[in-house]
Amino acid sequence: xxxxxxxxxxxxxxxxxxxxxxxxxxxxxxxxxxxxxxxxxxxxxxxxxxxxxxxxxxxxxxxxxxxxxxxxxxxxxxxxxxxxxxxxxxxxxxxxxxxxxxxxxxxxxxxx
Amino acid sequence: xxxxxxxxxxxxxxxxxxxxxxxxxxxxxxxxxxxxxxxxxxxxxxxxxxxxxxxxxxxxxxxxxxxxxxxxxxxxxxxxxxxxxxxxxxxxxxxxxxxxxxxxxxxxxxxxxxxxxxxxxxxxxxxxxxxxxxxxxxxxxxxxxxxxxxxxxxxxxxxxxxxxxxxxxxxxxxxxxxxxxxxxxxxxxxxxxxxxxxxxxxxxxxxxxxxxxxxxxxxxxxxxxxxxxxxxxxxxxxxxxxxxxxxxxxxxxxxxxxxxxxxxxxxxxxxxxxxxxxxxxxxxxxxxxxxxxxxxxxxxxxxxxxxxxxxxxxxxxxxxxxxxxxxxxxxxxxxxxxxxxxxxxxxxxxxxxxxxxxxxxxxxxxxxxxxxxxxxxxxxxxxxxxxx
Numbered sequence: 114x115x116x117x118x119x120x121x122x123x124x125x126x127x128x129x130x131x132x133x134x135x136x137x138x139x140x141x142x143x144x145x146x147x148x149x150x151x152x153x154x155x156x157x158x159x160x161x162x163x164x165x166x167x168x169x170x171x172x173x174x175x176x177x178x179x180x181x182x183x184x185x186x187x188x189x190x191x192x193x194x195x196x197x198x199x200x201x202x203x204x205x206x207x208x209x210x211x212x213x214x215x216x217x218x219x220x221x222x223x224x225x
Numbered sequence: 226x227x228x229x230x231x232x233x234x235x236x237x238x239x240x241x242x243x244x245x246x247x248x249x250x251x252x253x254x255x256x257x258x259x260x261x262x263x264x265x266x267x268x269x270x271x272x273x274x275x276x277x278x279x280x281x282x283x284x285x286x287x288x289x290x291x292x293x294x295x296x297x298x299x300x301x302x303x304x305x306x307x308x309x310x311x312x313x314x315x316x317x318x319x320x321x322x323x324x325x326x327x328x329x330x331x332x333x334x335x336x337x338x339x340x341x342x343x344x345x346x347x348x349x350x351x352x353x354x355x356x357x358x359x360x361x362x363x364x365x366x367x368x369x370x371x372x373x374x375x376x377x378x379x380x381x382x383x384x385x386x387x388x389x390x391x392x393x394x395x396x397x398x399x400x401x402x403x404x405x406x407x408x409x410x411x412x413x414x415x416x417x418x419x420x421x422x423x424x425x426x427x428x429x430x431x432x433x434x435x436x437x438x439x440x441x442x443x444x445x446x447x448x449x450x451x452x453x454x455x456x457x458x459x460x461x462x463x464x465x466x467x468x469x470x471x472x473x474x475x476x477x478x479x480x481x482x483x484x485x486x487x488x489x490x491x492x493x494x495x496x497x498x499x500x501x502x503x504x505x506x507x508x509x510x511x512x513x514x515x516x517x518x519x520x521x522x523x524x525x526x527x528x529x530x531x532x533x534x535x536x537x538x539x540x541x542x543x544x545x546x547x548x549x550x551x552x553x554x555x556x557x558x559x560x561x562x563x564x565x566x567x568x569x570x571x572x573x574x575x576x577x578x579x580x581x582x583x584x585x586x587x588x589x590x591x592x593x594x595x596x597x598x599x600x601x602x603x604x605x606x607x608x609x610x611x612x613x
Binding site for chain 1: 257258259260261262390391392393425426427428429431432434435436438440443575
């Protein structure tokens with residue numbers, strides 16, 4: 114049984130046009146700078162009007178050009194979001210900068 | 226047995242019911258549908274309220290400063306505390322406080338100083354490490370995690386799965402095999418600090434319950450001293466088994482609470498919603514579903530209170546606890562399912578709590594001993610333990 118802990122899809126430009134192509138489903142996403150350094154890990158939860166599409170459209174509008182994103186459709190968006198944050202902290206020693214401003218209650222993982 | 230609440234119990238029930246309806250449910254309207262935590266400021270404010278109610282630390286025994294609530298009253302209150310969206314696994318978001326793991330009350334005085342008292346003060350959290358990838362229903366035989374003697378202590382190697390809170394806890398209770406030749410008489414219970422070298426929380430285990438996840442653990446040459454043995458060497462299974470039996474009663478109560486909440490929603494919806502010119506409540510098909518809900522709830526409530534009453538009197542309650550867990554988890558699942566059916570399409574959405582209850586209630590037929598194990602326990606009791 115293989116378990117994929119990290120998101121490894123290719124980055125896509127964070128633009129309103131690209132966000133509009135996303136499904137309206139629930140899931141998780143990552144925002145990175147131009148060189149792929151992760152800035153933020155987010156979730157499109159049950160209160161997002163159009164799931165990933167509306168969350169990434171908002172991110173594109175708020176952050177402006179020069180950012181990238183990738184998504185994962187996932188109904189277990191809460192536990193997957195916590196997992197991605199903990200894995201990032203285990204890999205990098207700290208949370209992504211925009212998550213660190215308002216960190217959620219997190220545990221710790223030591224992935225193999 | 227008379228299971229009608231006494232006057233004093235009814236006052237407490239009304240108090241908790243008001244708390245859930247006036248404090249918890251309005252906050253949930255602003256949270257993610259799968260949330261398991263309140264905003265910290267709301268949590269702190271509500272903890273002050275439960276302290277003022279005299280119900281904070283509800284599971285702490287009186288001699289340790291708890292409010293001295295007997296198990297029957299505790300069941301009645303647990304039924305109330307579960308009646309909101311997150312109520313099955315996070316009743317009232319923990320604002321009534323916790324008592325930690327029951328086993329730690331059996332610890333020696335040194336261990337109590339290091340683990341129990343900090344837990345009761347809210348300074349430490351714990352996890353319960355029993356189930357392994359090799360199985361959870363038959364832990365006595367399935368435990369493959371080994372603990373071997375070394376340097377006045379023990380070295381643990383192995384893995385655990387479906388362990389809640391291990392990533393956030395400061396310590397846990399872990400069961401390991403210390404004598405491979407003795408079956409259930411070869412298991413020892415250890416207290417493991419989460420920062421012990423060789424202890425790893427490897428991953429989140431994603432399940433139907435997205436809000437409150439479990440984890441997978443690995444022990445790799447994890448050395449602990451003799452001071453970390455809880456109870457006696459090779460007598461750990463008794464510690465686990467006692468907990469598993471006792472836990473079935475409040476576990477059943479949570480299922481009943483959610484079933485009541487779902488049933489009340491279905492009744493309200495059936496009286497309001499019209500199809501083909503007729504209220505749903507006037508249709509026999511819907512009436513019968515509501516009647517079956519009522520029967521499932523009353524059955525589970527009766528058996529759960531019966532188990533609690535026997536436990537309160539100090540009588541054997543193993544069979545009653547299994548019947549309670551079985552009827553409440555299976556009946557509760559049926560009630561939520563019927564209530565969703567009555568709601569039609571709306572019942573499937575995240576706009577209502579029914580879909581979360583449906584997912585989480587499904588787990589209850591497996592957690593704390595699956596239905597089949599409960600039936601096996603009951604069969605052994607009525608047929609004799611020598612039968613296979």
